[in-house]
Amino acid sequence: MLTLYDAARCPYCARVRLVLAEKGIEYEPVEIDLADRPAWLYEKNPIGKVPVLEEDAWVLPESAVIMEYLEERYPEPALLPADPGERAEARLWVWEHDRRLADDYYAFRRGEPRDGLDARLADLERVLEGRPYLAGRAYSLADVAYLPWILRTRDLLGVELPPAVDEWTARLAERPAVAAELDVVATL
């Protein structure tokens, strides 16, 4: 049985929840209070962050690495394309997430002007005007990697999404795994 050290409000944890739910993997969630983290969390992850995945005595931190692990360990349904070039592009999206979204999301959340976040949304808009999913033709880890911040941008920061990003979000929300994550965001 897998255990996920989790926090409802953490978008990095949301990535892992989305993959686990999409693949129908059973797991035990352990909610961590980020304002009062237990000391034992540092034994599982020396930097004290969630998510951490645990299987027997083996622990794995870092959402991007956990997603890849789950993809390899539970290949169905596939969340990376079959074509090596397309797989590389999906991974590049995950790799570039800070530059392409998160840095400006957190800057706005800290009270800095919205221009940076608006520019990132405009970049995503241009991509999604030409394709249904971030990495191309199919839902992939690239979409999983960005969606938690987009949902929080819309639902917690009150930012209106540009049309193609909004349609992408609606398309993703048809998936039961994403609908379950929307329920989590509604409680925040």
Ligand SMILES: N[C@@H](CCC(=O)N[C@@H](CS)C(=O)NCC(=O)O)C(=O)O
């Ligand atoms: N690079 C990590 C980032 C995880 C992260 O920043 N988690 C936050 C919650 S959203 C956390 O645990 N923060 C506690 C801290 O910064 O001490 C990942 O991708 O898993």
